């Protein structure tokens with residue numbers, strides 16, 4: 215029998231992450247779990263080509279957050295960057311609805327150059343991480359393009375960033391369209407096959423986590439392999455901490471609650487973590503624990519990561 219009474223640092227942890235919420239929890243985990251035992255698998259459904267460059271918003275948000283160079287106001291982009299290039303693009307009549315700061319542009323330029331030389335997104339991400347001195351493995355969910363599309367209630371099919379940024383996630387969502395036949399990389403499969411613990415970060419379940427689970431064979435591996443899958447609710451006090459998760463739940467006819475998120479993940483998840491604010495209202499079938507899950511600063515990230523790992527170990531030892 216496996217002895218689960220090991221120090222926290224001995225477990226191999228995989229975190230599935232989307233944008234800002236995922237990046238915060240990943241950064242907290244990186245402070246506790248030794249780099250060799252931590253892998254972050256990131257949604258690339260938001261990726262697109264812009265101004266001729268490959269932009270990978272969630273990969274970059276996770277990278278910048280772990281490197282300590284993220285813009286603290288927006289959560290995306292880099293701290294202290296200028297917008298002079300974007301302003302010049304606007305003056306030239308170019309597309310400026312998706313704002314790329316000058317330091318962030320350096321990432322997209324380098325990525326696009328290396329991809330043009332034939333490197334995979336996994337290899338390019340490893341290169342960028344090593345130059346940003348990031349030690350844990352940050353992996354794109356796939357090396358194949360896997361664009362998420364949004365079918366809006368007014369009958370349009372919009373690329374994700376057009377819906378999210380250009381239209382400020384206002385068009386009501388009728389359906390989220392995820393591509394078929396996208397395969398995970400060997401590195402992702404290996405990380406999941408050898409994981410003790412998989413943590414689903416408090417990212418948007420529909421447009422951050424589902425695109426990862428949709429990549430073959432990630433969902434099946436989660437069902438079969440790790441000792442435990444723990445998910446953290448992105449809904450706190452009946453609201454999304456950031457972004458459109460709550461609005462999307464309403465539009466898709468769901469109740470906006472941690473209970474509804476737990477039901478949505480269903481049997482895929484062994485342990486569901488929701489916020490203490492929701493303790494009175496939460497009703498769940500499986501194992502669930504209430505914690506303080508708000509990550510307002512670096513201390514908050516570390517606290518939530520520690521508590522989530524601790525609760526997961528208690529679940530394993532029960």
Ligand code: FO1
Nearest residue numbers: 233260270271274290291311312313314379
């Ligand atoms: N989000 C915005 O709301 N407006 C922007 O102009 C914008 C630019 C941007 C540039 C680089 C990057 O990595 C992310 C950027 N984001 C922007 C955020 C991003 O598109 C979304 O938050 C994610 O795709 C959702 O996780």
